[in-house]
Amino acid sequence: MRFDQRHLLGIESLRPDEITTLLDLAEQYVTLSRRREKHANALAGLTQINMFFENSTRTQASFEIAGQRLGADVMNMAMQASSIKKGETLIDTALTLNAMHPDLLVVRHPHSGAVDLLAQKVNCAVINAGDGRHEHPTQALLDALTIRRAKGRLHRLNIAICGDIAHSRVARSNILLLHKMENRIRLVGPSTLMPAGIADFGAEVHEDMAEGLKDADVVMMLRLQRERMDGGFIPSEREYYHRFGLDAEKLAHAKPDAIVMHPGPMNRGVEIDGTIADDINRSVIQEQVEMGVAVRMAAMDLLARNLRARPTELMA
Amino acid sequence: MTATLVTNARLIDPEADTVAEGALLLRDGAIAQVFDTPAPDGVTADETIDARGAFLAPGIVDIGVKVGEPGERHKESYKTAGLAAAAGGVTTIVTRPDTEPTIDTPEVLNFIRERAEDDAAVNVLPMAALTKGRAGQEMTEIGFLIDAGAVAFTDCDRVVQDTRVLGRAMTYARSLGALIMAHPQEPGLSRGSAATSGKFASLRGLPSVSPMAERMGLDRDIALVEMTGVRYHADQITTARALPALERAKKNGFDVTAGTSMHHLTLNEMDVADYRTFFKVKPPLRSEDDRQATVEAVRSGLIDIVGSFHTPQDEESKRLPFEEAASGAVGLETMLPVLLRLYHSGELELPTLFRALSLNPAKRLGLACGRLAAGAPADLVLFDADKPLILDRFKLQSKSKNTPFDGARLQGKVIATFVNGNAVYRSA
Numbered sequence: 240m241r242f243d244q245r246h247l248l249g250i251e252s253l254r255p256d257e258i259t260t261l262l263d264l265a266e267q268y269v270t271l272s273r274r275r276e277k278h279a280n281a282l283a284g285l286t287q288i289n290m291f292f293e294n295s296t297r298t299q300a301s302f303e304i305a306g307q308r309l310g311a312d313v314m315n316m317a318m319q320a321s322s323i324k325k326g327e328t329l330i331d332t333a334l335t336l337n338a339m340h341p342d343l344l345v346v347r348h349p350h351s352g353a354v355d356l357l358a359q360k361v362n363c364a365v366i367n368a369g370d371g372r373h374e375h376p377t378q379a380l381l382d383a384l385t386i387r388r389a390k391g392r393l394h395r396l397n398i399a400i401c402g403d404i405a406h407s408r409v410a411r412s413n414i415l416l417l418h419k420m421e422n423r424i425r426l427v428g429p430s431t432l433m434p435a436g437i438a439d440f441g442a443e444v445h446e447d448m449a450e451g452l453k454d455a456d457v458v459m460m461l462r463l464q465r466e467r468m469d470g471g472f473i474p475s476e477r478e479y480y481h482r483f484g485l486d487a488e489k490l491a492h493a494k495p496d497a498i499v500m501h502p503g504p505m506n507r508g509v510e511i512d513g514t515i516a517d518d519i520n521r522s523v524i525q526e527q528v529e530m531g532v533a534v535r536m537a538a539m540d541l542l543a544r545n546l547r548a549r550p551t552e553l554m555a
Numbered sequence: 556m557t558a559t560l561v562t563n564a565r566l567i568d569p570e571a572d573t574v575a576e577g578a579l580l581l582r583d584g585a586i587a588q589v590f591d592t593p594a595p596d597g598v599t600a601d602e603t604i605d606a607r608g609a610f611l612a613p614g615i616v617d618i619g620v621k622v623g624e625p626g627e628r629h630k631e632s633y634k635t636a637g638l639a640a641a642a643g644g645v646t647t648i649v650t651r652p653d654t655e656p657t658i659d660t661p662e663v664l665n666f667i668r669e670r671a672e673d674d675a676a677v678n679v680l681p682m683a684a685l686t687k688g689r690a691g692q693e694m695t696e697i698g699f700l701i702d703a704g705a706v707a708f709t710d711c712d713r714v715v716q717d718t719r720v721l722g723r724a725m726t727y728a729r730s731l732g733a734l735i736m737a738h739p740q741e742p743g744l745s746r747g748s749a750a751t752s753g754k755f756a757s758l759r760g761l762p763s764v765s766p767m768a769e770r771m772g773l774d775r776d777i778a779l780v781e782m783t784g785v786r787y788h789a790d791q792i793t794t795a796r797a798l799p800a801l802e803r804a805k806k807n808g809f810d811v812t813a814g815t816s817m818h819h820l821t822l823n824e825m826d827v828a829d830y831r832t833f834f835k836v837k838p839p840l841r842s843e844d845d846r847q848a849t850v851e852a853v854r855s856g857l858i859d860i861v862g863s864f865h866t867p868q869d870e871e872s873k874r875l876p877f878e879e880a881a882s883g884a885v886g887l888e889t890m891l892p893v894l895l896r897l898y899h900s901g902e903l904e905l906p907t908l909f910r911a912l913s914l915n916p917a918k919r920l921g922l923a924c925g926r927l928a929a930g931a932p933a934d935l936v937l938f939d940a941d942k943p944l945i946l947d948r949f950k951l952q953s954k955s956k957n958t959p960f961d962g963a964r965l966q967g968k969v970i971a972t973f974v975n976g977n978a979v980y981r982s983a
Contacts, residue, residue, distance in 0.1 A: 251758075330874050350876035351760035352830030371878070373760030408760060435763060436754030 249374035265537035282311035305535035379412035402461035427451030560600035567612035584975035614646025614934035616916035626655025637675030641980035644936030739772035766794035795848035814860035832880035867955030895967035933976035
């Protein structure tokens with residue numbers, strides 16, 4: 240069992256065996272989290288700072304609960320309201336925080352690459368909680384854990400990722416992870432929401448849901464951002480729902496036991512029909528949220544082990 | 556006046572497209588005589604320089620250099636730009652007007668000409684803005700600015716979006732014989748972009764622009780050239796898709812030339828790697844296919860001019876997330892060794908390189924330099940094309956150190972640079 244990362248900045252730099260290591264550990268934390276007494280001490284004595292430069296409720300709460308269950312001192316910084324507004328640069332903010340000796344820094348930022356930049360400037364372990372449209376590694380890992388638990392494996396599955404691929408960091412991290420684990424990936428969505436060079440990603444591209452969902456084991460829906468809805472990328476919400484919204488008729492093209500996933504928050508009636516989202520036989524959306532806490536506990540635990548293994552003078 | 560004799564040189568003559576052993580006599584600021592023997596007899600000179608087989612070429616004329624005066628002197632002054640140019644074999648810098656304030660009146664132009672005369676070691680020729688404040692709404696005083704010494708008119712990387720404004724400015728410029736330099740780009744497509752669209756930009760999650768935006772910008776500009784008959788230069792052509800449009804315009808006999816940058820000839824989009832902001836330039840680095848097509852266009856002469864597009868930026872403006880970081884790189888001092896990569900790789904011959912670096916830019920601006928001929932100004936660069944070096948950005952003469960070639964292994968070192976017959980740089 241090996242996990243050789245100093246930071247968790249993206250899926251791109253992870254090896255398949257590291258992904259498996261992390262998911263295996265996360266399984267233990269699923270069990271722990273289902274107990275009445277949920278505490279462990281893997282992060283005891285460590286300080287975790289959540290820096291969110293972009294609004295987030297779910298991801299931030301998930302990281303906060305994960306840290307607290309493992310005994311870390313957790314602090315949330317609402318960066319929207321802080322010194323960034325006063326003109327401080329990202330690097331200066333990072334250096335200021337670094338001087339307070341955090342051990343784990345969880346960062347979300349609206350610009351691609353911003354978390355990589357920050358990681359170069361601090362001594363602690365940095366976890367990317369989403370940077371621009373680049374990566375959102377813990378989301379891909381929690382999706383992987385959800386799939387593995389539902390399907391019993393994480394390879395040789397037909398997985399359809401549907402919706403706004405172009406602007407989605409969730410899609411990028413998922414494509415990278417599922418590709419590393421040797422799955423067959425289809426990307427389904429309107430051509431305006433497909434990134435350039437998509438043909439080189441090792442995925443099939445479909446503009447028709449029936450085609451794209453055919454024989455799928457997993458149907459992963461993406462959130463359509465409000466600001467993309469009106470005229471810019473798609474003509475209207477209702478046309479999008481008609482062509483790409485997941486309803487029972489479209490889902491019928493997938494395998495009978497296909498699971499339905501969504502990273503949340505959902506737009507019911509835009510990308511997904513409410514009854515499908517709530518169908519306990521198909522939808523694993525609530526399970527994804529549960530796996531999110533476990534995967535984040537596992538990720539921080541593994542990074543903390545590597546942190547503790549480093550010579551202490553580096554921490555000075 | 557003194558006379559200098561350079562012996563045992565290998566003379567690069569871009570006009571004749573040759574490299575030959577020879578010697579050169581410089582007198583009164585001009586090339587007095589070109590010899591086809593390495594050590595001519597019976598020539599008296601105040602100083603004789605033995606080139607020991609090094610290359611002697613016409614000095615580089617670099618169109619599109621940004622100096623931080625006025626407004627951003629902490630990034631680059633005329634003094635430091637002059638030192639960097641001299642160290643890089645650049646004997647004439649043609650400056651951009653995208654300063655703060657914009658160089659858009661004869662008064663500001665006179666100010667920077669005085670600053671250049673006082674401080675710069677090399678020739679400085681200023682360009683002026685085409686529209687006031689580079690705002691794309693009203694044309695500048697093109698006539699007065701020509702009288703004050705402006706050699707070309709450009710809004711730099713800002714595209715004049717209103718075709719009526721641009722058409723009128725071109726018509727007016729045409730009547731005065733002025734040269735317009737434009738940035739071919741479709742601004743709607745390129746808005747907010749930081750990379751060229753493709754697999755790399757998609758993987759990195761960077762907002763990107765299709766290379767087609769350059770073609771569309773060029774097509775529009777060429778149509779306006781056909782309409783107005785203005786003398787037109789496209790500052791940077793960097794994509795394969797734009798080349799057929801350029802070729803057609805030239806075949807149709809329009810007065811159109813094009814340039815490209817040292818970075819687009821030697822780097823591609825993959826060099827950005829993990830969001831390295833020193834590789835953020837405008838237009839963004841392209842695919843390897845585009846790079847090769849651009850090199851081939853320089854070789855064939857379709858692209859006339861190569862420049863550094865020297866853009867000094869301070870550390871703060873580069874130490875930001877990629878999308879927010881400033882664009883541009885310094886290049887005056889590094890251009891020659893960097894472009895010699897193309898010579899060493901067999902992609903470009905030396906006379907071809909100096910045709911694009913010295914002869915063509917001089918011709919386009921109506922300058923007498925850029926040639927190795929008796930009577931031409933003694934603006935020259937003497938360099939060793941093979942000497943290896945590892946570039947250290949903190950040793951550059953520029954005030955700003957934003958080069959993408961920090962730590963790069965290069966071959967080629969300037970031994971001496973002459974401006975009007977005077978050595979303005981000699982390597983230690």
